[in-house]
Amino acid sequence: MDMDDPLFTAPVLVQALVGGLAASAIGTALTPKPSVPSIQAPTVTAPTPMPTAGDASMQAAKKASIADQLARQGRASTILTDPLNQDSAGTKLGG
Numbered sequence: 181m182d183m184d185d186p187l188f189t190a191p192v193l194v195q196a197l198v199g200g201l202a203a204s205a206i207g208t209a210l211t212p213k214p215s216v217p218s219i220q221a222p223t224v225t226a227p228t229p230m231p232t233a234g235d236a237s238m239q240a241a242k243k244a245s246i247a248d249q250l251a252r253q254g255r256a257s258t259i260l261t262d263p264l265n266q267d268s269a270g271t272k273l274g275g
Contacts, residue, residue: 231238
């Protein structure tokens with residue numbers, strides 16, 4: 181037989197193709213599959229509610245802020261005044 185004859189080359193090509201596919205299938209079957217770790221769903225906490233202007237906590241914070249601002253005004257807010265000493269002779273820290 182001549183190697184250029186199509187009747188000779190077709191079976192050779194088919195045999196090579198079948199042999200390659202068989203080798204690939206056997207190699208795939210014998211290769212151990214990597215184990216995939218199980219992924220657990222993350223725990224989700226409830227969202228923190230956004231404060232609004234009508235909340236009781238916001239109103240209490242606003243009142244406390246206003247009281248702090250008023251306490252820092254006037255003569256009582258100067259650094260020369262001692263709020264802990266209430267007698268008339270010791271109301272100033274320098275004299």
